[in-house]
Amino acid sequence: MLKVAQAICYVFASLVIALFTLVLRSDTFEPLSISASILSQDLSTIRIWIVVTGLSVYSWRAASGQSLGLTLGVLTVVAWIMFFEDYLVLDRVLFVTQHPLATAVQVTRPVFLLAVTYVTFKQWELEAA
């Protein structure tokens, strides 16, 4: 179960990196205004960096056998906050679900959030034992 949840997290991270790269490079995504477009681009840039950095730190710590509980905790909290920001505030500004990649990200996001939360709690349980 833990391996499946970890696999879901990796797949989602790959999808997000691909989508955000597309948002930054493509002109097919059309937000409501120029200001919204800048907001979309800025948040996409920051989030790419968060996902890439989070993934790198997690992989590095996992590979070197260091404690993962705190790293996963921080990443889970940030993931939930970004989810709330997107769905409560930015939904009308940013996407644009016509693209298959955007649809894939939106569909898999709740599963990812459950998976990453499960992985975090499981990791805390393992480290506490």
Place this chain on the structure above:
Amino acid sequence: MKEDDSSAESKPSKEEIDALLSDIPLFDLKSVRNTLYKRSIRFRFCWVVLMLLTLSYVMGWFSGALLPMMASSFTNLDADYQLHQLRFLIGFLMIAGGTIAINFDRNIEPVFIGIFWVQLYFCVSGTLRLVRSLPEGDAFSLTTYTVIQSTILVLMLWLIVEERIYHRNLYRL
């Protein structure tokens, strides 16, 4: 039948349970104060300054003094205003989380590390948003925002370092 009688005898009465629970402080200011007094003076200083900053932020928000400095004032985008409201709420939830950790004197360092990273995300995305939306030559809003955010981040970092030092000294003893 005999077993039932013995289990009934060993079961504490409601009055006894109430008396036991009344001794457990779930959330009273005395516990926060006790935890703070166990820490160094620098820890206490950081916490008090963070609380004062929060208080002044709330006062600034409700008096409308912050409004001209917010990104939504320059972009006229609803999303900017709503984003600020949401982050405002998350900020208070984080303060509540930090206070609960201090109250119970448990997991203070991990909780504040989590808060620090979330705050860093808010700070970086907020600064970038202001840089991109401010009219040219208006550096006051950006400077004020950056100074406040950086102060909060430095105070958080200081709290984490102080907590780490406290635990290291505790283990040495």
